[in-house]
Amino acid sequence: MKNAKKFWKIGKREHNTQYFDITKDGDLVVFEGNYQYNIRELAEKYGTPLKVMLPYIIEQRVEDLMDLFEDCLREYKYDGQFYYHYPMKVNQNREFVLPIISEGANLETTSANELWVVKRLWHQHRFNSRIKVICNGPKTEQYLALIAELKSNGLDIVPIIEDLSEMEALQKFRGQVGVRVDLGVQVDSYWDKKIERFGLSIDEVYALGKIKNLTTLHYHMGSEIERQADILRGLKKAMEVYVKLKKENPSLDTIDMGGGFPGNFHTKPLYSITGVVHRIIQFLGTYSREHGVQPPNIICEWGRYVVSPAQFTIFSILNDKLIPKASAKKWYVIDGSFQTHLLDTWAVRRQWHVVPVNNMHARKLTRTWLAGLSCDSDDKYTAGGSYIMLPRLEDLEAGEKQYIAVLDTGDYQDGFTNHHCLNAAPAKVVCQNGDVTLINKRETAEEVGKLFGW
Ligand SMILES: Cc1ncc(COP(=O)(O)O)c(C=O)c1O
Structure with missing residues (x-):
């Protein structure tokens, strides 16, 4: 050939x-x-x-992704921080997680057992105190207990309220919390969005009014989001919620976009990571200016793309x-x-x-x-x-x-x-x-x- x-x-x-x-x-x-x-x-x-x-490939990709966001923050003079949180569910193997952390990434867990891995690393003094951990997924008693234990041991940990039933327990939590919203935005992705089972509806989020120690608004629209425009459509909807929520919750300062950047699953690449990151930062900067809010810190949990x-x-x-x-x-x-x-x-x-x-x-x-x-x-x-x-x-x-x-x-x-x-x-x-x-x-x-x- x-x-x-x-x-x-x-x-x-x-x-x-x-x-x-x-x-x-x-x-x-x-x-x-x-x-x-x-x-x-x-x-x-x-x-x-x-x-x-x-x-090596993981290290390169985490570094490239973090550099891309950082370069864009600088280019658009964006007055907020970027944090990459690696969603552990994508691959919890030690040989994957350790190089990701070595590049300065933070973590996102979805279960008590994933958080147990974090606990092990924390107890072995492998992390410095800058690492942040977001806790998604349904909160069992075991999961909640571990979140509380790690918080009291000094880990920077942010549980996300996924469901109204978690409200009571997480409002007793002595630290920052996030809330996950179901934006109701339909996107072409490998995710059954006809009936969403995660997160609170927008109306439920508004009805909560003041949420103690709320810092993070989180959403996840799907895996393998096929169109760049859909990533931005979701972000726009999320910013509408963010601006409204911030009025009653001035501590809110972060938007967590979840995962979803496509992997190599298609005969042709769908869109470029560089293009979409530029658009995200540009959009967030402009929207925040127009609505008189401080630009939010940005969390991204793109998993497949990285590993x-x-x-x-x-x-x-x-x-x-x-x-x-x-x-x-x-x-x-x-x-x-x-x-x-x-x-x-x-x-x-x-x-x-x-x-x-x-x-x-x-x-x-x-x-x-x-x-x-x-x-x-x-x-x-x-x-x-x-x-x-x-x-x-x-x-x-x-x-x-x-x-x-x-x-x-x-x-x-x-x-x-x-x-x-x-x-x-x-x-x-x-x-x-x-x-x-x-x-x-x-x-x-x-x-x-x-x-x-x-
Ligand atoms: C909350 C959340 N964050 C991040 C991810 C990672 O998504 P992906 O690997 O498609 O980027 C998922 C995947 O389902 C998720 O549910």
Whole structure:
């Protein structure tokens, strides 16, 4: 193939593949600055399925995002602060969370158990006292107790009132609180907005009147917001609420936009992060001026955008099988599963970026659908009824395996993993400072069996 990089969308910032390249021999490689890792060699050494994670990519993305906001604040002389809060639900693994914190990010939790991780880090004196933690999600008694405990231990923690039933408990809280509003703004996103279950309606928020220690107005419009205009429409609605709420609550000084910037799920990038951040800051500055309020501090909780490209998952093709009549010619059966390892295939009908790991210069390709390892007819990926181009297995040399990489698996997939058909969790390596470390061995039958009482 003449232009393999273009064909496989490798080395392109708009596809989050600026960290990848293809060798002369047709192997996929990933960069960590000037270090380089050959993915075929990793697959051969550690076996498949294999997750490969690079903290460097996370560090770069958090830094770029924070710099972008900071540069815009300066450019528009915005008189407020920006805080990035990493939503831990997107990936709670240590190898993800630690590099994010090292770049100066704050955290957002959604459950008592996520906050327990924060408690551990706080008790181990890993944080400095500048870190701020936002607590979203339904508040169980355990969650509320932990919030109170960490506050009394000196952590800067802001619980968000998600529901009227949380009002009573959180109004006794001796610190800043936020309130989550359901803006009622319909946006195209992977989020069932027909009946919103989170947050208070705008009228409910107004009816609360004075909320003790209110500093933060929070909303979250959805994941994978497809149009930039929708991000701004939501922000405008939120500012209308903010201005009104501030009259009775002068302590209100922060708007938390939640998550939603799209990942690499679409054949084409939807809009640019630079453009949208400029518009956010410009809008907030102008709107605040026109309505006579101090520009709010800004919190953003974009999760997928930051961590998705920091991990990819490698499979090998076990065999192929003809498909008589379809857009694809062959099933390629992989040694992993879409049902157990890549749940977003279902959850958000995700379009994965699938590339070969070896033979990337192959001239002859075949149209495939990918079949997973589970004995379940739903364990498949058909690229939404289209097909995935991959090298032909008949062209492999004797004993050679064809490996594939599913890119951008750093967000959500680890937390979603299950054991359908008692499939084992893949091994995981971390590539850092030129070294490769096996941090999770592939689960054995004994380990999986134990989870089910055997
Ligand atoms: C409150 C809140 N914040 C942040 C996020 C992260 O969203 P994303 O990963 O789409 O940016 C979510 C995701 O559902 C959320 O519910």
